[in-house]
Amino acid sequence: MQLEELKSKFEQFLRQRGHKITRGRFEIIDKIANYGPHFEIEELVRWIANQDRSAASRSTVYRTVRLLQEFGAIREVIKLGNRTIYEFVAGKPHHEHLICVECGKIIEFYKQEIEELQDRVCEEHRFSPINHRLEIFGVCSDCKEKKHESRGMEVRT
Amino acid sequence: MQLEELKSKFEQFLRQRGHKITRGRFEIIDKIANYGPHFEIEELVRWIANQDRSAASRSTVYRTVRLLQEFGAIREVIKLGNRTIYEFVAGKPHHEHLICVECGKIIEFYKQEIEELQDRVCEEHRFSPINHRLEIFGVCSDCKEKKHESRGMEVRT
DNA sequence: GTCTAACTGAATATCATTTGCAATAGGAGG
DNA sequence: CCTCCTATTGCAAATGATATTCAGTTAGAC
Ligand SMILES: [Mn+2]
Ligand SMILES: [Mn+2]
Ligand SMILES: [Zn+2]
Ligand SMILES: [Zn+2]
Numbered sequence: 001m002q003l004e005e006l007k008s009k010f011e012q013f014l015r016q017r018g019h020k021i022t023r024g025r026f027e028i029i030d031k032i033a034n035y036g037p038h039f040e041i042e043e044l045v046r047w048i049a050n051q052d053r054s055a056a057s058r059s060t061v062y063r064t065v066r067l068l069q070e071f072g073a074i075r076e077v078i079k080l081g082n083r084t085i086y087e088f089v090a091g092k093p094h095h096e097h098l099i100c101v102e103c104g105k106i107i108e109f110y111k112q113e114i115e116e117l118q119d120r121v122c123e124e125h126r127f128s129p130i131n132h133r134l135e136i137f138g139v140c141s142d143c144k145e146k147k148h149e150s151r152g153m154e155v156r157t
Numbered sequence: 158m159q160l161e162e163l164k165s166k167f168e169q170f171l172r173q174r175g176h177k178i179t180r181g182r183f184e185i186i187d188k189i190a191n192y193g194p195h196f197e198i199e200e201l202v203r204w205i206a207n208q209d210r211s212a213a214s215r216s217t218v219y220r221t222v223r224l225l226q227e228f229g230a231i232r233e234v235i236k237l238g239n240r241t242i243y244e245f246v247a248g249k250p251h252h253e254h255l256i257c258v259e260c261g262k263i264i265e266f267y268k269q270e271i272e273e274l275q276d277r278v279c280e281e282h283r284f285s286p287i288n289h290r291l292e293i294f295g296v297c298s299d300c301k302e303k304k305h306e307s308r309g310m311e312v313r314t
Numbered sequence: 315g316t317c318t319a320a321c322t323g324a325a326t327a328t329c330a331t332t333t334g335c336a337a338t339a340g341g342a343g344g
Numbered sequence: 345c346c347t348c349c350t351a352t353t354g355c356a357a358a359t360g361a362t363a364t365t366c367a368g369t370t371a372g373a374c
Contacts, residue, residue, distance in 0.1 A: 079236035
């Protein structure tokens with residue numbers, strides 16, 4: 001598994017910056033790696049708090065999330081209202097997201113052509129892109145079906 | 158000027174929803190229309206507070222911004238950190254943004270092909286898009302030049 | 315082991331935004 | 345105009361996400 005490799009890279013990263021190797025930090029990496037691709041900080045905090053021998057306080061979770069962002073293992077991918085959804089990157093290739101506003105489902109996609117067109121736009125503006133985020137909000141197929149099923153109960157259409 | 162038209166549309170909108178036509182609300186629309194295409198709420202609040210006869214409190218600004226969003230005159234276009242940048246829509250066609258992380262400059266662009274590709278992706282996933290946001294963060298040409306000029310002072314490269 | 319700087323948790327602060335509430339002002343009907 | 349009722353306002357207090365302070369605890373260099 002490449003999680004071990006990631007951890008050892010993170011260890012290097014920490015050493016280079018004069019940080020210490022602590023249990024909490026590595027528990028958090030573990031949790032994130034096992035959580036599914038997307039997560040919010042509050043989920044992590046609650047999950048960790050529920051552990052028997054809790055590994056880290058809310059403060060430490062926030063601090064570690066920041067470190068992991070700088071390290072490059074996680075990334076902010078969706079900003080919706082006051083919520084921030086992160087993603088565990090871990091060598092996963094770059095991609096964008098469809099977000100269902102009904103059920104919250106997140107669908108990942110990648111379109112080479114979109115990426116290329118973005119580069120072209122940047123060139124046209126002599127702009128050097130560092131990163132980007134494309135969020136498409138809408139209704140997923142499941143939720144559309146649900147609405148369809150309950151059609152008979154609607155008050156007029 | 159179409160601002161007057163917009164205001165009268167807003168008036169209709171308010172009436173339809175049983176709201177009242179108040180001075181504050183229309184002062185705020187004015188400020189937004191005269192502010193430049195993008196703004197943050199705090200800017201509005203400060204600007205309005207600096208007026209001699211202040212037109213609206215912070216609460217009213219927030220409440221009115223919400224109304225104007227529902228009305229469709231403004232839109233959240235950039236989410237960066239804890240900042241939200243709005244834009245005065247006013248019949249302007251849809252577009253996306255390049256954001257300079259050095260100086261904060263915002264460049265607008267529109268690529269038909271990107272929009273079409275997004276639609277295609279949505280179809281592939283039987284996803285009904287409602288709206289989307291493409292933010293490209295990077296360094297603008299001016300800021301690149303500035304860096305270039307000061308090259309001699311850099312500590313190694 | 316010793317020592318010190320980095321780390322931790324808990325409480326507190328901050329920042330953007332929302333809400334409760336009492337006072338005020340639209341505007342419909344007279 | 346006047347009256348009345350309800351929406352609106354401003355302010356203070358509440359939220360919710362995240363950051364910071366600080367005193368006590370550890371990692372890990374020597
Ligand atoms: Mn993803
Ligand atoms: Mn714009
Ligand atoms: Zn859905
Ligand atoms: Zn710039």
